[in-house]
Amino acid sequence: MIQVKNLKKSFGINEVLKDINVTVKPQEVVVVIGPSGSGKSTFLRCINMLETITGGHVYVEGIDITDKKTDINKVRTEVGMVFQQFNLFPHKKVIENIMLAPMKVRKVSAEVARAKGLELLRKVGLVDKAEAFPDSLSGGQKQRVAIARALAMEPNIMLFDEPTSALDPEMVGEVLEVMKQLAKEGMTMVVVTHEMGFAKEVGDRVLFMDGGLIVEENIPKELFDNPKEERTKAFLSKVL
């Protein structure tokens, strides 16, 4: 599904990703953890080409997205992304947020897009907010709309970058619930998160990143209970 080979990324002289090699299989849920600044966000953004890659290759469903000939907009429709800061379009209603990309990119008609949008809103439990503007929603509601918006493009892979860390604690649950549901339906997911409970419950695999490298990877139970690397141990002792 996703194959990352020798991925390198520098900002100027600052090498943020040093040599990342990961394969994500279909329907797999991969959780990425690691200290701040370790390159987790940059890693996700490289998969979606929001950052220009400095070295190595990323294959999404077999297509090399670092290849100049690849239509990156085409690839992006296959990969949904959910951001920490939601990034809803504040000038559009909830339903319009969801309808916009299908209509503009897939040239779907307004009726079809709206029907699909309402269906997705039902799925995330917000069908009554369809005509509201994002500003009137709580953080948890915003993030659920953002997930619905990404799903509207019917992606095969979903990337989540700390989807719950900008939320008040009592809203974390409702967002994680939607994500668990997605995982259960077989969505391939890469999730950067600090929610260890979610990682244990839903994750097929956990990657621990530090200093631009994947220091350790394992199934959640093993990694949390028996970390092999010193750095993993140190990090987990602080966080758990």
Add this chain to the structure above:
Amino acid sequence: MIQVKNLKKSFGINEVLKDINVTVKPQEVVVVIGPSGSGKSTFLRCINMLETITGGHVYVEGIDITDKKTDINKVRTEVGMVFQQFNLFPHKKVIENIMLAPMKVRKVSAEVARAKGLELLRKVGLVDKAEAFPDSLSGGQKQRVAIARALAMEPNIMLFDEPTSALDPEMVGEVLEVMKQLAKEGMTMVVVTHEMGFAKEVGDRVLFMDGGLIVEENIPKELFDNPKEERTKAFLSKVL
């Protein structure tokens, strides 16, 4: 130590605190929890007169701070406050941040203030950052400096408003450690936090606030394990 009687606070027509009655005994650690917007911050800010109180009385060490004749600056030196956003003075070095109030308010000499400041920095483990500017510190370090700064006025009571919620997860521990140490030394503390582990370990009492009222209060174990009120149960089920 602190006595809050029939405290009311409105912003315009919005009554944020409805009728708060609390007594904090010397050396007690009181933890305040509750959903966003329930009035936790407003409650703390009223104790420190950062908000003008609409009704009721607050006594700090027997002095009615709602009385117009009370010298509020005098009372404030007895009550230290630590904010979610740290609020360090960015134009002053770490040590100067700590020295400023003792020198200006208590008219302490620079030497004495510096000696005291270095002692406090040692206590929070940051004596090597004395000459650094706040911007060069991590979030956890900033919050520890903020605690040291509040302690420099030798307050009898410390108020903490979500001191760890703006921090990356791996930095939460170092701040909680300093707070635990303070509690151990017998500081009277009122702490708004979502860190249930801290509440259980250090708290003498937990107040659950909702809708401007204290809905339930109890020792931590009881409140977390056997909440009596429906609202408490609902909140805890989301957060724990």
Add this chain to the structure above:
Amino acid sequence: MDFRWDIIAEYAPFFLKGTLLTIGLSVASILIGTVLGLFIGLGKMMRNKLYALPFKWYINFFRGTPLMVQILLVHFAVVPSFLGTTNAIFAAIVALSLNSAAYVAEIFRAGIQSIDRGQMEAARSLGMTHGQAMRNVILPQAFKRMIPPLGNEFIVLIKDSSLAALIAAPELMYWGRAMQGQYMRPWEPYLTAAVIYLVLTLSLSFLLNRLERRLATE
């Protein structure tokens, strides 16, 4: 001090005519300046530095030199070499439009740059092209943010149009100076003009404040 209300009354019709022209000049210039400014702003934001250069220097020139120079150049040098004759009102509109276009271009750029980077990233991650994202996501938000500074530029234009008096475009300030020339008294004409300008600019900024509050609550 004797303040001669009678001569103000005498000049009232001229002040009225002048005020109308002042408003006309400002409205025409803000409209033309906005359209022109959008193009120049887009030009300056082009990724190719070489193509962007002329737009950058356009902005530098019009923001870096006094409007008085610009008006005199346009009236006595530029317009005659195109039209073969001078035309004060035309020259005033041209100079004020060119000048405000430079400021509008910067307002436009600032408006676009004020939109959170996350908006473009969200749009791109949904598969939209840069152009689609601009049109559907960035520009609608940027335009809304441009309204207050554009209103401010309009106020500036009302005041700046007073320089058209130097080329004898009969706007408000021109009549103030004509009155001064006739009676050789400074207070009456200039205070009258000042009060009228004040009424114009304060009313406009009052309207703008209301508009801003409307937009904010929307």
Add this chain to the structure above:
Amino acid sequence: MDFRWDIIAEYAPFFLKGTLLTIGLSVASILIGTVLGLFIGLGKMMRNKLYALPFKWYINFFRGTPLMVQILLVHFAVVPSFLGTTNAIFAAIVALSLNSAAYVAEIFRAGIQSIDRGQMEAARSLGMTHGQAMRNVILPQAFKRMIPPLGNEFIVLIKDSSLAALIAAPELMYWGRAMQGQYMRPWEPYLTAAVIYLVLTLSLSFLLNRLERRLATE
């Protein structure tokens, strides 16, 4: 078009003299205007609305009317009623200072309001009085933020000082107009003046950019 370089060379010494006076006028006015502006800004921020009113109207007047009106009023009406005589350079400095004070007052207010509320709260919670917090915490930070907009106001003053030509203060624009009067040619004098203004404003904004970057990394 025949462009007569010889007459520009001939007027070069006067342009030089004029440039120096332009710089002098702007420097004097930004200095006086800043000091005055701080007071007016403080006045407008007074909690008592009634006391604040005159300061508010001072700002309204000087920001709401054209500088041309202000310069003419000061030169022909205000200064003579104090000094009994006119003095172009003095009047230019007075008018430009009064005008820039209104803008500085707003810069000052914006600077203070841009400081996060938490700073004042932290200082007060440590037991500092409002005055102590202002002096030790708010103002030092606000002043640093005021530097870029003050620099910008300085650039505006360089351009605005060209209006002093109208009252025969022999600054840059005055010599441009004198040259035009002597040779009855518009291009040479006005383009020369424009280029000199451009050099002044661009150099200043270059210096300001460097200063801003310095301040940002500090």
Add this chain to the structure above:
Amino acid sequence: GTSKTNGDGEKKTLRVVTDAAYAPLEYQDKGEIVGFDIDFIKAVAKEAGYKIKVEHVGWDPIFVEIKGKTADAAISSITIDSKRQQTYDFSIPYFLSKNEILVPKGSSIKSTKDLEGKKIAVQNGTTGQEVVEKLFGENNDKLKKFENNNLAILELKKGGVDAVVADNTVIETYVKNNPNDNLDFIEDDATFNKEFYGILLPKGSKLKAELDKAVNKVLDNGTYEKLYEKWFKTKPDIKILKDQQK
């Protein structure tokens, strides 16, 4: 005031103000104030035994300065008229002037009558403006008032107006000095009254008697004629000036 008397009874230095934007009577030649008026006032001062300092202050300030007695005298092609005489004193007339019309060569305008319906530029606040307004109505649409004659003439050159009305000396000098501009001047003694310039003095100035005597000397001893020829390349009509004194 600004004038000062030396201890040993030497005559003081007079502060004379002018608006040096009126070639060739007074203007700035690259910073130096020169012109017929300047030479003339120097000659008069010499006769009267004064030193002088001429300063360019602009047109309106002249009246402020003289009224406030901060300057001793002003010379700036100031027409003697009864309205001004209510507030100021004038020396005896020293110069004959009248308005003229400046037009492009070959213009259909041959006299003031032809100005009807034509666009006219004048300097704001001058007698030229007054004449045109008297003929065609105050603030009429075809009249453009500029800040000085320089801008008015430039406007004519660039085709924005059909004629400029200003003092004969200004117009004739411009036509003579700029033959390539193909401009012509039109006299119309029937409509344009004779005007006389005087030295402007504060009301009740003690200088008036001394200066009047000195002016007459300059008129009589040939200095005036010499200066006039230097600046205007023609002979002056001294008799008309003398007649005016009666």
